[in-house]
Amino acid sequence: MELFYVLMFGALTVVVAALELSKTGKDRMNTSSAFNAFKNNYILVYSLMMAGDWLQGPYVYYLYSQYGFGKGDIGQLFIAGFGSSMLFGTIVGSLADKQGRKRACVTYCIAYILSCITKHSPEYKVLMLGRILGGIATSLLFSAFESWLVAEHNKRGFEQQWLSITFSKAIFLGNGLVAIVSGLFGNLLVDTLGFGPVSPFDAAACFLAIGMAIIMSSWSENYGDPSENKDLLAQFKAAAVAIASDEKIALLGAIQSLFEGSMYTFVFLWTPALSPNEEEIPHGFIFATFMLASMLGSSIASRLLARSSPKVESYMQIVFVISSASLLLPILTNFLIAPSKVKGGSISFSGCILVVGFCAFEACVGIFWPSMMKMRSQYIPEEARSTIMNFFRIPLNIFVCVVLYNVDAFPMTVMFGMCSIFLFVAAVLQRRLMMIAESQKPKPQDWTALERTTEAEPLHI
Secondary structure (H helix, E strand, O other): OOOOHHHHHHHHHHHHHHHHHHHOHHOOOOOHHHHHHHHHHHHHHHHHHHHHHOOOHHHHHHHHHOOOOOHHHHHHHHHHHHHHHHHHHHHHHHHHHHHOOOHHHHHHHHHHHHHHHHHHOOOOOHHHHHHHHHHHHHHHHOOOOHHHHHHHHHHHHOOHHHHHHHHHHHHHHHHHHHHHHHHHHHHHHHHHOOOOHHHHHHHHHHHHHHHHHHHHOOOOOOOOOOOOOOHHHHHHHHHHHHHHHHHHHHHHHHHHHHHHHHHHHHHHHHHHHHHHOOOOOOOOHHHHHHHHHHHHHHHHHHHHHHHOOOHHHHHHHHHHHHHHHHHHHHHHHHHHHHOOOOOOOOOHHHHHHHHHHHHHHHHHHHHHHHHHHHHHHHHHHHHHHHHHHHHHHHHHHHHHHHHHHHOOOOEEEHHHHHHHHHEEEEEEEHHHHHHHHHOOOOOOOHHHHOOOOOOOOOOOO
């Protein structure tokens, strides 16, 4: 393996370790033992859920290709997953507010376990069913767990500021350390032990089953609005009114869709960007390096969220500008550095620059997740949290489906340029959100009045 990759991985490891070990009292909050037990229980479950997700990611495309499917068929399977998340996942996720968030989390485990089981079949229809189940599970993963956490945190009377501790630790472990370990463990199962490309999915099902057992035995149920027996259509209408009536909620949804849409596009593009001439690159090691960069970002976020200044609405503007600039690098290197015409070989000089830039982007991703969770906990009404969060994912999934369908239709530089523009727009919207937040004093959301509103009127929170 080239020295460059080892140096990047080593440098990030040292920086992350130094940041964690150098935390002072200003970077930490004094909490209670009851909260620590609650936090540790949630982080354990969240880490198991993310292990079940990360184990599958690197081997989905590879497994389908091993079954003999071409790029077109595999593309349709991926589109089915995102389309399912947009259609069925939105409905199932929204039911969490009415039927219970704990039940929704258990449903996530069951749906994803069944999706893993379908991977044993080479039949296209069975694999398509698995992708649909996986899409539903993804919507639940990114809405039900956070909704349960926020509601349970508030129900137990913990300090609101303590939420940021759970958010940052969950991302640091679940989207960082667990991702790295899962990648290495999957590589061990498939390559070292020779159990085949289905083995990571079996391991994922085991971790999901363990997490489901912990949820069922230690979590209590909470709901969005149990006072009224609203049907699903009424929930959707109330959520739509909430988004249309409160500019802060609408801005959060737009920012989330723009950033996550760019992030998922980056997932498809980084491999061809680093190997335009079929250079030999260690995909697994680069992925682990990206996850280390994400851990660096979440470590920075934990420090920022622990302090009263700067506010999350303020520093996220800088994060979006940096992420926009980092995805401009493929365009700049394409124009400023003469492309190599030699096929194969080691990574080029421009590729090394891109790795550094992509690590900067992944660090921004690490800051984004806990910071966005914090803003959602402040601005989204509790009564329909899961419903509104799944509304946010509708434009995201449409965007990803369009990108997947046209991934070969546009040059890579155009795709990166589009993502960079989206991220800059997110920075502009973030500034607007900060200005509104500073001009308004927070007060309880009048949800009853909101539901009865037929024509959207501005609500001042």
